[in-house]
Amino acid sequence: MSDGPRVAVTGTPGTGKTTTTTLLDGPVIHLNDLIREAGLWSERDEGRGSLVADLDAVREAVGDWSGVAESHLAHHLDADRVVVLRCRPDTLERRLRERGADEAKATENAESEALDVILSEAVERHGLDSVYEVDTTDRTPADVAADIEAVVTGDRGPSAGDVEFTDYL
Template sequence: MRVAVTGTPGTGKTTAVERLAAAGDLDESMSVVHLNDVIDRESLTTGYDEERESAIVDFEAVSEWLAGRENVVFESHLAHHFDADRVVVCRCHPETLEERLAQRDKQAESRAENAESEALDVVLTEAVETHGTDRVYEIATTDLSPEAVAREITAVVDGRREPSAGTVSYTEYL
């Protein structure tokens, strides 16, 4: 079983997956991978985007790194681009998302771009296009604690939650 946990930066996916790993709620055969750490550590990039101030990920190299790995929950804002049995999309109200990114000292332009992406369902749309609605699970994280989000992810992993693509909307933000 491969479970991707994805979402716009600031939606709470990394924190929730850290809580998931610490809580020990996953079957002991499951491992947790922070894909961005792997990308950095293994230098799975093709260059640097000066405008966005971020590395350009080598998707083929990441796919090769993931190949053959089973019983894994892997997390990143890019996780939905890779083969998975289930895809969790963490969602957060764009205003809250902007606040969270401001606390991380992200530039105003980056905060606005991410908030707009969240309102427009960019990650969700990509996840559904790649994996289909029957493998995508949305979690509205805005008002949930990281522990509660971790429990929702565990429910997805354990098969106790139904797919739910298209259940969260922040279009009023636009």
Template sequence: MRIALTGTPGTGKTTVSRLLPFRVVNLNDLVRAGISAGFDPERECLEADMDALEEKIKEIERSSREDVLIIEGHFAHHFADEAIVLRLHPNLLRRRLEARGYKESKIRENVEAEAIDLILIEALELCSTVHEIDTTDLSPEEVASIITAIIKKDVKMPPGGIDWLGDPEIDLG
């Protein structure tokens, strides 16, 4: 079973994925390793070759003995039937992206995407099952524990409970 661990860049996907007791495929690692369709100079990042990524994921699945394959990345929901979307308050997201050295236009794009639920909406359109976790006040270990419980079907985290746009304190930049 493929499960996407997705969310806006900076929400904690990679950090949390390292704590999970499941096989994890990091899409950014695959793109950096050559499954790329080129470089986007405006966003200053590699562009993913979606068809080649799908083939690589199938290859990994065939070689795996595990029932669960976590696909981690901000566009992972394009490769799975089930998605776990990590969310983060936009003000904290802004601070994390600034600490990473992102340029202001990229920060604003990602903060706005988080504020309007962009990844969540895409996941709802593409996946049959979607869970949503607000990571704002949780440690990576707590988030990993919730994700493990979701995968084991011990808990459900239905989408729709997070509304950043209702927060007057949001700094969109």
């Protein structure tokens, strides 16, 4: 990987992580693909229809990385900056249903988004000065990618706490 900052792009499923990071210049590690392809999981959660990642194995597999890593788990990596993509919960729930998620999973993720679950985890692990929120609601993937690029290049300041969806609850 190239030299430069380690930028984790994270967020609730459906916020646009994979879509926007495919538009970025430079290396991108798609952690969910790595977890699936390299068998970096410890069990299958049948109730949620997902794999439970072995985060120690993931950290070991990515090693000394730089560039961008994206996944709803990316904030669990050592990173210099963490971009948390956000989306209005009702829009998020619609996106997930359009992707084929069942009602329970779509609702659970929308509630997690409203409660700032991933943002809170990112701030707890990395601190306020390293976390950048980007609201993807009603924005194009190219516009969101430009915001991520600004974080990568250091042209955008930390912004944890700027986005809130408590009106959803």
